[in-house]
Amino acid sequence: MTKKITTLLFDLDGTLINTNELIIATFQATLQEFMPEKTFTREDILPFIGPPITETFANLYPEKADEMVSYYRAYTNEHHDELILEYDGVYEAIRALSEEDYKLAIVSTKIYDTVMRGLKVMGLDKFFQLVIGFDQVQAAKPDPEGINMALTLLNALPDEAIMIGDNYHDILAGKNAGVKTAGVAWSIKGEAFLNEYKPDYMLHSMGDLIEIVREEED
Template identity: 55%
Template structure:
């Protein structure tokens, strides 16, 4: 008999809330500050997903901490101007909550900015657990943040699914032993995610409901 999934872990940026323009503009602002004239929009798309430390340390080993501060200052100042909801996410998450699913967020953002995004989009009422970058030693795709969220929810990998827009989410789920679902509205494109073989591909967030038997 198969075990029923009763726990859903979500990535935040690009999955639940549309932070794409905020993140891209934050990267462009930072790169223009430190590497003037060297980076265009398409050049920063690969930066979406990994932690800021992973991205900036490779580019500027001596000065990456200052780059992180520059990024975060711009990101916070422009957050509410550029962040918006994805269609159907609020309704789907509310339906999952109403049907008794345990819901958590696993993200590479810091927890204070996570709360800003959830409050802005009205999603803050639904999640029992948030595991942010400042709660763990290692970020996705390491299994640590997913396993921490499951532990806090008193759940287990065989009862959970990880939903995300980046290969770090899919690999994180696989490394932790959960089922995985990729979202086709990822800014990196559906084909990018398919090569990591998620268990499911969601065309819209409501597609997860029949998968979970709702």
Template identity: 50%
Template sequence: MTNKIDTILFDLDGTLINTIDLIVASFEHTLEEYFPGKYERNDIPSFIGPPLSETFERMNPDHVDEMIDVYRKFNHANHDSLVTEYEGVKETLDKLQEQGYAMAVVTTKKRDTALKGLQLMGMEEYFPVVVSLDEVTRYKPDPEPLMLALEQLNKSPEQAVMVGDSEHDILAGKNTGTLSAGVSWSIKGKEFLETFDPDVMLEKMTDLLDYMESLEKQSV
């Protein structure tokens, strides 16, 4: 391996911070208002990953902006009570930072909500670069947001790993030319993510430390 892998791009929701209960509750609240009784809780994982505009456009193109507004109001109001930590994430980020890895968040959330989550979990210090929906015209799995993060870190795709809980993250890594790591705690399920052929599947976030160490040995 000629390039040293020294950069890690992370998805936010469902990867670094546990926003699953919040996201599910926000969808349930919005869908019950616009489609009473039509959707059940087990329908919701299929809506997670793309920006809200794309999801709601498919459901009801005449009311996209209204639905986003209803979703976001509920989401912001309940954010701090429903967002929780994943075990091992802070420990992993601490060690990666100590080891000198460049790190960024690449998310399809709006910037204010993404920063709210990072601040709540005390993770802002690890991420000098946050690329959100507000900074791009195309979103994962398009390479644009990953390339923007890499540019801001002054890194190339060959130096990076994309870590995420959605097929959009795995495909974005492949489309950009980075390695990709799936997380087994994805709401969509480990088996589903494995069908997109990530380079590694993390059972817990601390597994990322072992994976980065193995890549380090390969580059020597």
């Protein structure tokens, strides 16, 4: 029996691992350090979640962008393990998909080493054949470069793949690459926000993905 979907591409932050508090705390610390005259609320920071930090800081403070990126990454490195959390059911679902021989990959806007650290802390690294970080592509999501690279390296066709993520960048990148897309309802930005970008599926638990790919079998 041939599976219609053979390849599952995942975002990391907010999709497989709950890094929301780490990201928010890191942005707060960085912005306080470099822009103390301004006040950024939690709600102000939410739009910063998803795009590459290089892009965010270049827009906020071009003259200090490189320093802010360095500070941000140092803070993340120091506080990473204590602030990340797991989402219920993710480990079990990813293990099940791996055991059923789906090709699993990460396409993230985080740099490769930080992605791997998060996967290892959560015990997920052993399930993924491929990880593509921000430092391995020329253009970040919603550009399809990372997804296209993953498909090539995994020897998969677009109509055999699905991109799963918590942000509009993930959905648009999937559409731009010609793959199916799935949003996650546990996104910090909310299910209604993601639905505006019309993903093919909306997951209310990672277990939903198992049912979707099984139903897609011929």
